[in-house]
Amino acid sequence: MNPRRILAIARKELIQVRRDPRSLAIALLLPVMQMFLLGYGISLDIANIPTCVYDQEASQHSQALLARFKSSRYFRVVKSVRDYGGLRRAIDGGECQLGIVVPWNFSRQLTALGKTSVQAIVDATNDNTATLAEGYAQSVVSAYAGDEVELRFAGTARRLGAPQPLAVDSRVWFNEDLASRDFIIPGLVAMIMALVGALLTSLTLSREWERGTMELLISTPVTSMELMIGKLLPYFAIGLADAAFCVALAVGWFGVPFRGQIGTLLLTTLLFLAVVLGIGYAISASIRSQIGASQVALLFTMLPTAMLSGFSFPIDQMPAVIRAVTFVVYARYYVTIVKAVFLKGSGLAQLSFPIAGLLVYAAVITLVAARAFRKSIG
Amino acid sequence: MLERIVALLIKEFLQMKRDRTARFRLLIPPVLQLIVFGYAATFEVFGVSTVLLDQDHSQESRQLLSRFTSSGRFQVVQVADSRRTVQRALDLGDATLALVIQPGFAQLLQKGQSAPLQVLVDGTNSNTALIALGYVGQIAAGYAQDYASTLAQRRGVTQEQAPPQVSLEPRYWYNENLNSRWFFVPGVVATLTMFMVVNLTSFAIVREREVGTLEQIMVTPVRPLEFILGKTVPFFLIGFAEVALITAVALLWFEVPFRGSPLTMALGVSLFLLSALGLGILVSTICRTQQQAFATNFFVLNPLFTLSGFAFPISSMPQALQWVTLVDPLRYFLIVVRGTFLKGIGISYLWPELAAMAAIGVTLLGLSALRLQKSVD
Numbered sequence: 001m002n003p004r005r006i007l008a009i010a011r012k013e014l015i016q017v018r019r020d021p022r023s024l025a026i027a028l029l030l031p032v033m034q035m036f037l038l039g040y041g042i043s044l045d046i047a048n049i050p051t052c053v054y055d056q057e058a059s060q061h062s063q064a065l066l067a068r069f070k071s072s073r074y075f076r077v078v079k080s081v082r083d084y085g086g087l088r089r090a091i092d093g094g095e096c097q098l099g100i101v102v103p104w105n106f107s108r109q110l111t112a113l114g115k116t117s118v119q120a121i122v123d124a125t126n127d128n129t130a131t132l133a134e135g136y137a138q139s140v141v142s143a144y145a146g147d148e149v150e151l152r153f154a155g156t157a158r159r160l161g162a163p164q165p166l167a168v169d170s171r172v173w174f175n176e177d178l179a180s181r182d183f184i185i186p187g188l189v190a191m192i193m194a195l196v197g198a199l200l201t202s203l204t205l206s207r208e209w210e211r212g213t214m215e216l217l218i219s220t221p222v223t224s225m226e227l228m229i230g231k232l233l234p235y236f237a238i239g240l241a242d243a244a245f246c247v248a249l250a251v252g253w254f255g256v257p258f259r260g261q262i263g264t265l266l267l268t269t270l271l272f273l274a275v276v277l278g279i280g281y282a283i284s285a286s287i288r289s290q291i292g293a294s295q296v297a298l299l300f301t302m303l304p305t306a307m308l309s310g311f312s313f314p315i316d317q318m319p320a321v322i323r324a325v326t327f328v329v330y331a332r333y334y335v336t337i338v339k340a341v342f343l344k345g346s347g348l349a350q351l352s353f354p355i356a357g358l359l360v361y362a363a364v365i366t367l368v369a370a371r372a373f374r375k376s377i378g
Numbered sequence: 379m380l381e382r383i384v385a386l387l388i389k390e391f392l393q394m395k396r397d398r399t400a401r402f403r404l405l406i407p408p409v410l411q412l413i414v415f416g417y418a419a420t421f422e423v424f425g426v427s428t429v430l431l432d433q434d435h436s437q438e439s440r441q442l443l444s445r446f447t448s449s450g451r452f453q454v455v456q457v458a459d460s461r462r463t464v465q466r467a468l469d470l471g472d473a474t475l476a477l478v479i480q481p482g483f484a485q486l487l488q489k490g491q492s493a494p495l496q497v498l499v500d501g502t503n504s505n506t507a508l509i510a511l512g513y514v515g516q517i518a519a520g521y522a523q524d525y526a527s528t529l530a531q532r533r534g535v536t537q538e539q540a541p542p543q544v545s546l547e548p549r550y551w552y553n554e555n556l557n558s559r560w561f562f563v564p565g566v567v568a569t570l571t572m573f574m575v576v577n578l579t580s581f582a583i584v585r586e587r588e589v590g591t592l593e594q595i596m597v598t599p600v601r602p603l604e605f606i607l608g609k610t611v612p613f614f615l616i617g618f619a620e621v622a623l624i625t626a627v628a629l630l631w632f633e634v635p636f637r638g639s640p641l642t643m644a645l646g647v648s649l650f651l652l653s654a655l656g657l658g659i660l661v662s663t664i665c666r667t668q669q670q671a672f673a674t675n676f677f678v679l680n681p682l683f684t685l686s687g688f689a690f691p692i693s694s695m696p697q698a699l700q701w702v703t704l705v706d707p708l709r710y711f712l713i714v715v716r717g718t719f720l721k722g723i724g725i726s727y728l729w730p731e732l733a734a735m736a737a738i739g740v741t742l743l744g745l746s747a748l749r750l751q752k753s754v755d
Contacts, residue, residue: 022669044504168495179504298672
């Protein structure tokens with residue numbers, strides 16, 4: 001192993017990246033685009049749910065209840081209808097996602113029986129927003145019921161004890177405001193590095209094959225190990241710079257809390273880069289056309305990282321077979337680590353399982369990558 | 379003119395017939411992707427890993443906790459004996475939620491005072507946490523209500539004196555069981571169509587340029603418009619076949635309902651394919667090599683995908699981004715696809731989306747015809 005030869009290869013690779021506008025775009029433009037686009041575009045927080053009200057009773061009580069919906073920041077009452085047909089049209093056409101129907105005997109039942117109900121019609125096309133919308137509607141209605149108790153039954157209620165015998169005291173840890181941005185953005189760092197790393201390195205050998213410079217390289221005294229190290233060094237630097245950029249943007253621009261140690265993140269990032277670059281290199285060594293190599297690289301990184309790493313869809317909700325597949329998705333380990341380091345402030349000890357996963361991966365990939373090229377020389 | 383277009387069509391289909399890997403590429407990956415992503419994409423919350431700490435050991439505390447365990451929403455992974463164990467379980471990620479009942483819980487309840495149930499939740503995944511908290515609230519409210527009415531009965535409080543109850547009765551339309559798959563699978567159908575058709579078209583044309591056959595065609599009397607037609611018609615047909623294939627998988631494998639009219643869907647697919655084909659040709663006119671086309675497609679398709687509302691509601695985006703989504707054809711296609719699959723609505727509701735796709739498609743195709751003319755001159 002000759003450090004001078006490694007450095008020479010690294011310098012050559014860096015010059016090539018600098019002269020290739022496409023590689024530059026991937027290294028510089030892609031992180032910026034993805035961070036801003038996904039950082040702003042991906043949000044699960046819902047507010048201002050377009051709501052339609054159908055007040056059959058039109059009494060003081062029903063108006064008081066509906067006023068609570070109007071003043072809640074989760075709902076925006078955009079329409080008031082006079083029949084079910086109007087309600088159906090509003091929800092069918094997508095104008096409203098929620099319909100609140102107050103029945104004609106709402107307050108009569110409340111006074112006579114002490115219990116009454118309102119109907120919520122939810123557009124459940126998107127089951128997730130439907131669940132959240134229903135939850136917010138529930139809390140509006142229970143707040144109304146609670147205040148009714150105070151107003152009208154103060155005496156009885158006192159005799160019965162507290163109106164609410166059970167008080168749920170909930171505390172949210174790690175992401176206190178339940179902001180989906182704080183949940184998405186740390187994972188984005190992993191996603192961007194997986195993409196940039198694999199896309200850039202997948203070109204590194206196939207470019208030489210396509211341009212016919214591979215024979216030249218092979219005829220020099222450089223060994224295949226030196227070639228691999230030399231070629232990957234610049235991408236390590238680029239990957240680290242991109243990671244630093246993304247983390248800085250996450251903390252400085254998007255205001256995501258960073259509670260862990262920089263050292264933990266640095267160490268695991270290096271490991272992850274080794275895996276990503278190794279995969280790109282192995283692809284590049286086995287597929288000799290640039291277009292084929294980058295397509296395969298995209299196939300192996302983009303969709304698995306987006307869908308199967310826990311980046312946005314929780315792994316524990318997937319069926320067992322798919323859950324088993326996620327163990328092969330290397331981004332899964334790093335996504336877990338980044339999120340934990342950012343939000344939980346976890347250290348190396350708490351992260352031993354995902355780190356072990358990355359270590360095993362890195363070892364296997366380095367072996368595969370080193371072998372993949374030796375074979376193709378012969 | 380018609381003759382020349384037919385000649386071009388025959389050429390395209392001959393080329394495709396000879397390309398053996400294409401047949402494989404067009405069949406296997408889309409179906410595999412649909413199946414994997416159909417299963418992976420879910421925001422549902424079942425079996426939240428939960429750690430319990432019952433410091434009261436009373437009948438009441440056990441009854442309350444058993445309501446949680448029997449709901450199916452929570453799965454007890456650990457029964458803790460101290461606060462430290464609870465903290466550890468959350469820190470390590472072994473559990474997402476902790477339910478803590480402190481000593482004296484039953485006593486407070488029996489005295490008719492407010493007894494606390496402490497809930498600690500790992501908010502890292504804000505969505506899961508929010509939904510899980512909602513379920514906690516529901517279960518706790520149910521318990522409280524039942525407990526209050528037994529207490530009232532025991533003390534002989536009559537019905538008129540009981541505190542009023544106002545309940546919300548939800549009705550879920552279009553997706554009655556709140557099945558995430560019903561939301562995502564039609565979305566994957568739409569998204570896969572876009573990725574496949576744009577890539578296919580742009581690569582095919584750039585390839586002709588790379589090989590040099592594009593110049594050969596251009597020196598024949600074929601005009602750019604005819605060339606575009608000759609290129610788009612085959613890919614239009616392929617795109618249509620792909621949609622039919624993955625729709626069939628969605629219906630048969632995932633059993634997603636299809637409530638609308640196939641004609642509405644077909645119209646929506648046709649109009650969307652105009653945009654996808656226009657985009658593919660446009661990309662091919664600015665790229666010299668397939669490699670360039672690959673990178674350009676990536677930078678174009680990624681934003682279109684993110685801003686489409688595939689998984690993340692457009693209404694949750696910042697206002698400026700919401701305006702940008704108005705030019706995204708996938709946004710409209712998703713509404714049409716989900717509208718026909720789940721809502722069963724027809725053209726009377728979907729015409730604005732169909733019109734928007736037609737406008738975007740015609741603009742893109744027109745632009746690409748202009749660019750193609752220029753790049754030949």
